[in-house]
Amino acid sequence: MHAVEIVLLVLLLGALTGIVARYVRAIPLPLIQIALGALIAWPQAGLHIAFDPELFLLLFIPPLLFADGWRIPKREFFALARPILLLALGLVLFTVVGLGYLIHWMIPEMPLAVAFALAAVVSPTDAVAVSSITRNLGMPEKTMHVLEGESLLNDASGLVALKFGIAATLTGLFSWTDVARDFTWMAVGGLGVGAAIGWGFSYARGTITRRLGDVAATQMVLLLVLLPFAAYIVGEKIGVSGILSVVAAGVATNFGDLERSSYISERLQTAGTWSMVEAAFNGAVFLLLGLQLPSIIGVTLHKAGHDWWILVGYVAAISFALLLLRWIWLTLGVHGSLLRAHRQGKMAERPSPLLNLATTMAGIRGAVTLAGALSVPMFLADGQPFPARDMLVFLATGTILFTLVLGSASLPIILRRLPPTAESPTLREERLAREQACMAAISRLALTEQELQDRDPEWIAMRQEVNGHLTQEYRNRVQLLDDGSGMVSTIEAQREAPEVVRQRKLRYVLEIETRLDCIHAERDFYYHERQAHRINDESLRNLVSELDMQEVAMRKRLVVARRAAGLNPGTGDDWH
Structure with missing residues (x-):
């Protein structure tokens, strides 16, 4: 089968399995996709694809990691930096050493360097699989933030450890000094390169769109989709971690987005595009x-x-040992950091043995583990076969499946036994932000001295009537309220004097324009709250998305209303 046909088939199957998963909620989507892929490839005449690990890492991993880095709440990420780093770096080293010796003892024909390579391959976790399994099961949100941050960083640390395990097998030489130096260069260099690319893109985008406005939204979104590939390629070309470069680019780009509150079309297109890219690429990975x-x-x-x-x-044995090492590290090495974060108010949930167990079972392996295993070379430098390579690939693949199945079966049971929590901090922040945004909109309604002097009495009377109506609405409701969609039909139904009808139409135009002004006030307030770290990125996206949709609908309604009132379809102030 041609490569293009294979790609199209994989994307088609990914979409179909996503629909199937909506009906078969008991089975996580990754397991459905893996089972379907195995089913169509198992027969002798089935679909067989030559897997290129380097191409796989280039095509599928960068956009997924970039999206994770772009979306992860930065406030929580930096607040929980200590437990995240303990898992992403400390646990990887602990796993490579402890599991490596265990594998070599259990399978003597596998050399110690290869055993370390296998341990490095299975050390990274997969946040995609975890979120697919824990969706709607009540995983505490701060714990989920820790797991997401861990998976963003431990891909790089696991692949770096794999590199040194392969190098030790190929050359027979190993130096902890070289490992520390190279790891520092790859990690710091990767973060630096990615941050520079992300900030550079944000600066260039801001410069362009300040001149062109939202008319270049489609092109900006296309460049944003290509950005993770650029970050990965540049990082790999200069010898640093391309994966960390992608993550850093996503984080830096998100910070740039905080200055782009007025670009509604770009924001809406970006959200829709990334949702489609993530769904397509996640499905392709597991298929x-x-x-x-x-x-x-x-x-x-x-x-x-x-x-x-x-x-x-x-x-x-490897899977249970992997989870046991994770539980030990969580209990002895990370529990104190999580408890300290809880006491400082950075985590709502207090770490407990049951929560530690849930975090342990969430250590599911996925796409990066498979790509790392298949990237192990076939031959040594002297032409001899790489020792126990087939065994390494099989055990890594088996670990992915074992942890997926075990996590799917155990996490729902464990999470249901966690004590119920009060309103989550994020939901509470969103609720308070909505209330305060309504008050900001009410403040925006007040007429300024300049308006009272410059406007004619008819406009002032209509505006005060509109202000009273909207003020009452904002006081009674937290979210954006009724948008007056029934007004046009009411106007058309009236059989009153032409001047009365015109006054009604003008009032409706003014009401929409005033509502748009209130939306701007609410949106500005939300961005100010995010910049002050009183809400996180996830809350900001949820709140602003509602306002963006409302504004798009109102602007379309405003064009119709202005035409009905005999005004210019634009938003110019030309009716009084």
Whole structure:
């Protein structure tokens, strides 16, 4: 099958499985996609795809990590930096060393360097799979932020550890000094390159759109979609972590977005585009994993020289050891940081043994683990086969499936046993922000001295009538209220004197214009609250998205209303 046909088929299947998952809620979407991929690839005449790990990392991983870095609440990310780094860096090192020695002891034919490489491959977690499984199950939101931050950073640390494990196998040499130096360069360099690219893009975008406005929204969104690929390629070309470069670019671009409150069209297109890209690429990742599964199993059973049940036992032992090491690290190394964050008000939920268990079971492996395993070279420098490569790939793939299935079965049970929590901090912040935004809109309604002097009495009388009506609405409701959509039909139905009808139409135009002004006041307030760190990025997107949709609808209604009133369809102040 041609490569283009394969890509189209994978995207089609990803969309179809997403629809199926809406009806089969008991089975997480990643498991459905893996099972479907394995099913269509298992028969002798099934679909077989040559998997290129480098191409996979370039095409699928950057946009997903960029979207995660762009969306993750920055306030929580930096507030919880200590437990996130302990998991993303400390736990990876702890896993590589502890699991590496265990694998070498359990499978003596696998050299120690290869065992370390396998441990490095299975160390990164997969936030996509975790969110798919825990959706609507009540995972505490701050714990979810820790898991998201961990998965953003531990991909890089796991792949760097894999690089040194492969290098030790190829050369027979290993130096902790070289590891520390190279890791520091790759991590710091990757973050620096990504931040520079993200800020550079934000500056250029701001310069362009200040002149062109929202008319260039489509082009800006297209450039934004291409940005993660640019960050990854530049990072890899100069020898730093392309993955961390992508994450840093996403974080930096989000900070640039805080200065772009007035670009509604771009914001709406960006949200829709990234939702589609994430859905398509997430589906493709797990379908490709399923498509590789039959060939991996077949090759391993043919070459390994072990019965299938022994191989399954190895997978189970590695998976349980992986989770046990994670639980130990959480209990001994991270629990104190989480407890300190709780006491400082950065985490609403108090860490408990049950919450530690849920966080442990959320350590699910996914796409990066598969790509890392398949990136292990086939041959050594002298032309000899890479030792135990097929075994490494099989065990890594088995660990992905084992942790997915175990997490799917255990997390719902564990999360249901967590004590019920009060209103989450994010929801409380959103509620308070809505109330205060309404008060900001009411303040904006007050007529200025300049308006009272410059406007004619007819306009002032209508505006005061509109202000009284809107003020009452804002006092009675927290969210944006009735947009007066029934006014036009009411006007058309009237059979009154032409001057009375015109006055009604003019009042309706003025009401819409005033509502738009109130929307601007609310939106400005929300951005000010985010810049003051009183709400997070997630709340800002939710709140502003509502206002953007309202403004788009009102602007269309305003054009119709101005035409009905015999005014210019634009928003010029030409009716009085």
